[in-house]
Amino acid sequence: MADVMTRLEPNSRAAARGLSDLSIRNLFIIPTITFLIVFNVFPLIYSLYTGFTDYRASTTAPANWVGLANFRELLSDPFIWRNFTITAKYVVISVTGQVIVGFGLAMLLNRPMALKGLITTLLMLPMMLSPAVVGLFWKLLYDPSFGIINYFLGLGKFEWLADPQMALWAVAMVDIWMWSPFVMLLSLAGLSAVPKHLYEAAEIDRAGPFYTFFRITLPLVAPILMIAIIFRTMEAFKTFDHAYILSSQPTTELIAIRLYKMAFLEWQTGLSSAFAYIVLIVVVAITNIYVKYLNKAKAR
Amino acid sequence: MARIELTDIQKHFGAFQVLKNVNLTIEDGEFVVMLGQSGCGKTTTLRAIAGLETVSSGTIRIDGREVQDLKAADRDIAFVFQSFSLYPHMTVYENIAFPLRAVGMNQSEREAAVREVARVLGIERLLNRKPSALSGGDMQRVAIGRALVRRPKALLMDEPIGALDAKLREQMRAEIKRLHIARASTSVYVTHDQIEAMSLADRIVVMHGGLLQQVGTPEEVYNRPANLFVAQFVGSPVMNVADVGVENGGLSFGAGAGVAMPAGLIAHLPKNAVKLGIRPEAVRLSHEPGEGMVETETTNLEPLGSHEIVDVRLGGATLRARAEPGFVRGQGQRLWVGLDAERAHFFDGETGMALRRTA
Structure with a gap:
């Protein structure tokens, strides 16, 4: 009996699945791996190589090995450090704003209310739009002559995007508008996972709303909020589209914009490859710090 | 406090x-x-x-x-x-x-x-x-x-x-x-x-x-x-409840079966639409005939270690009784059953309310 079962089982399993392991491998896994190798792994390795050369994609001249010269040049360039400083400031403003607005919206939505589904969907619209389109219409909103923002705030012809002090804030504001819904969505998932009976227990224990928020809600939502922060920090570091469209101020030149100019306007392919790797290392390092905090929050 | x-x-x-x-x-x-x-x-x-x-x-x-x-x-x-x-x-x-x-x-x-x-x-x-x-x-x-x-x-x-x-x-x-x-x-x-x-x-x-x-x-x-x-919710096993007729000197369970009851305990009851409630420990079993006891046979036996629950037929009703371990050998055994009259409860067949004697 056992022998019969052993012989029949693989066939009946394959029949139940509809596809054999071999077909799944050939149809799905091999094409995916090929695609990843061609479009991700190869460029990653090739750009690492070009980072150590003086290669220029605009010429036919062969690439010469220059060792660490590109990295030395970049790390000793004060303008690059300024780009990093601007980006860091932008990331802090943008992610902080998104967490405050997104979490606040989630708190408002985390209760029984009419049209909750519709309101949630409408609030998520900004993150479904193309960043380039968002940049274009926010440029109109910020316009000093006919922009609606100056009209509502009564600021006359204030130049949001040309003002060196305000331009970065204006660009960050657009990122906050666009990506707060993402934080809201994750926070809402976190908030709705906090058992209602814990709030009842806190109420019985005479905890006020602020005490309950800081001692119950926030610690329990912290892990999922940290995941949102990790995602948004990585994305904010890479911000390009709307920032490039909105402002050409030196005070808004984020590292992605500097990298674009270096690679595709100045055609310093080798140097820009090295720059891209420096950015990658910085992002990975920051993400690692967050992941450490995430694990701590989870352990709590 | x-x-x-x-x-x-x-x-x-x-x-x-x-x-x-x-x-x-x-x-x-x-x-x-x-x-x-x-x-x-x-x-x-x-x-x-x-x-x-x-x-x-x-x-x-x-x-x-x-x-x-x-x-x-x-x-x-x-x-x-x-x-x-x-x-x-x-x-x-x-x-x-x-x-x-x-x-x-x-x-x-x-x-x-x-x-x-x-x-x-x-x-x-x-x-x-x-x-x-x-x-x-x-x-x-x-x-x-x-x-x-x-x-x-x-x-x-x-x-x-x-x-x-x-x-x-x-x-x-x-x-x-x-x-x-x-x-x-x-x-x-x-x-x-x-x-x-x-x-x-x-x-x-x-x-x-x-x-x-x-x-x-x-x-x-x-x-x-x-x-x-309340009678059926409190107590384990639950109280036996049976429709009974109240006759002179006792209760009838249908199919010709009846149990004698002291007149003082049932005088206040109406003749019809009465339910008897009796807990299993108030259902007495005996291997010998006795006063107020009726011959019957067991229909089921649940051994629970410390005691046993024995089901017996009494006219149209099945009563569950509590017995010492080993008292009954199994189902189909002939024995005598009686009720502890002082521990019998009576309820209105329609409203379910207890019918108590006025003191």
């Missing part, structure tokens, strides 16, 4: 009325158990006392003060949830200290209070652990500790040991009783387990369909049930 009074409490969930005119007074220091099936309104009543549920109408007084419109935090009561409701990210110490921190008690007083409660409950060694590292019994001890630490006016418990296994339930039942005796706190306890109710309560409140069916001591509820529901 506190006296709790519920007056004309009504509660609707939409069109459905969950509580119907609930009137109940719980005395200072009393241990009251609310007993009933799922959906009978016992938990809603408890949550209404706690302030976790609003009432549609009626008044709730704690120590004479009307509280039905106050928030739970302003009622100074403690609540033990069935699901324990421990804060999962805090240690046992932080969980117990939570109600004290919430009202800003200073650290030294807080620590003394937490350690005192932990000592009473025997959970001092667990103070640095997280709830996830505790057994079910220890979690419930911590939940009780958190409830007791601030010395509330009343302690409300919603099936606090319902999620534990049978052995642990028995142990925790004894601990809860011990704590109540030691602290003399006014306690209201909700359960569907009549053994818990019988063993813990000063008074039992039996609920059904949003109505109080009977309020009384465990002995009263067991020995003098107010109606058929």
Whole structure:
């Protein structure tokens, strides 16, 4: 009996699945791996190589090995450090704003209310739009002559995007508008996972709303909020589209914009490859710090 | 400690009325158990006392003060949830200290209070652990500790040991009783387990369909049930209930079977539409014929170790009797059955209300 079962089982399993392991491998896994190798792994390795050369994609001249010269040049360039400083400031403003607005919206939505589904969907619209389109219409909103923002705030012809002090804030504001819904969505998932009976227990224990928020809600939502922060920090570091469209101020030149100019306007392919790797290392390092905090929050 | 009074409490969930005119007074220091099936309104009543549920109408007084419109935090009561409701990210110490921190008690007083409660409950060694590292019994001890630490006016418990296994339930039942005796706190306890109710309560409140069916001591509820529901809900195995005819000198069970009864016990009964209620321990079995006994045969046998439950036919009714182990060999055995007349209960066949002799 056992022998019969052993012989029949693989066939009946394959029949139940509809596809054999071999077909799944050939149809799905091999094409995916090929695609990843061609479009991700190869460029990653090739750009690492070009980072150590003086290669220029605009010429036919062969690439010469220059060792660490590109990295030395970049790390000793004060303008690059300024780009990093601007980006860091932008990331802090943008992610902080998104967490405050997104979490606040989630708190408002985390209760029984009419049209909750519709309101949630409408609030998520900004993150479904193309960043380039968002940049274009926010440029109109910020316009000093006919922009609606100056009209509502009564600021006359204030130049949001040309003002060196305000331009970065204006660009960050657009990122906050666009990506707060993402934080809201994750926070809402976190908030709705906090058992209602814990709030009842806190109420019985005479905890006020602020005490309950800081001692119950926030610690329990912290892990999922940290995941949102990790995602948004990585994305904010890479911000390009709307920032490039909105402002050409030196005070808004984020590292992605500097990298674009270096690679595709100045055609310093080798140097820009090295720059891209420096950015990658910085992002990975920051993400690692967050992941450490995430694990701590989870352990709590 | 506190006296709790519920007056004309009504509660609707939409069109459905969950509580119907609930009137109940719980005395200072009393241990009251609310007993009933799922959906009978016992938990809603408890949550209404706690302030976790609003009432549609009626008044709730704690120590004479009307509280039905106050928030739970302003009622100074403690609540033990069935699901324990421990804060999962805090240690046992932080969980117990939570109600004290919430009202800003200073650290030294807080620590003394937490350690005192932990000592009473025997959970001092667990103070640095997280709830996830505790057994079910220890979690419930911590939940009780958190409830007791601030010395509330009343302690409300919603099936606090319902999620534990049978052995642990028995142990925790004894601990809860011990704590109540030691602290003399006014306690209201909700359960569907009549053994818990019988063993813990000063008074039992039996609920059904949003109505109080009977309020009384465990002995009263067991020995003098107010109606058929109470009679059949309290007691294990359940009370035998049979339709009987009342005739001169006894009760008839149909199919020609009858049992003699003293006239004084049945004189007040109507002739028809009467139900007899008799607990299995009041059904007497004998291998020999005796006065007032009828010959019958066993139809089923349930050996339970300490005793056996024997089913016997009596006319058109099947009665369950409690017998010593080994008293009966199996089904189909001939024996004699009689009823302990003093322990027989009679109920109105239509209303289900107890038909009692007027003294």
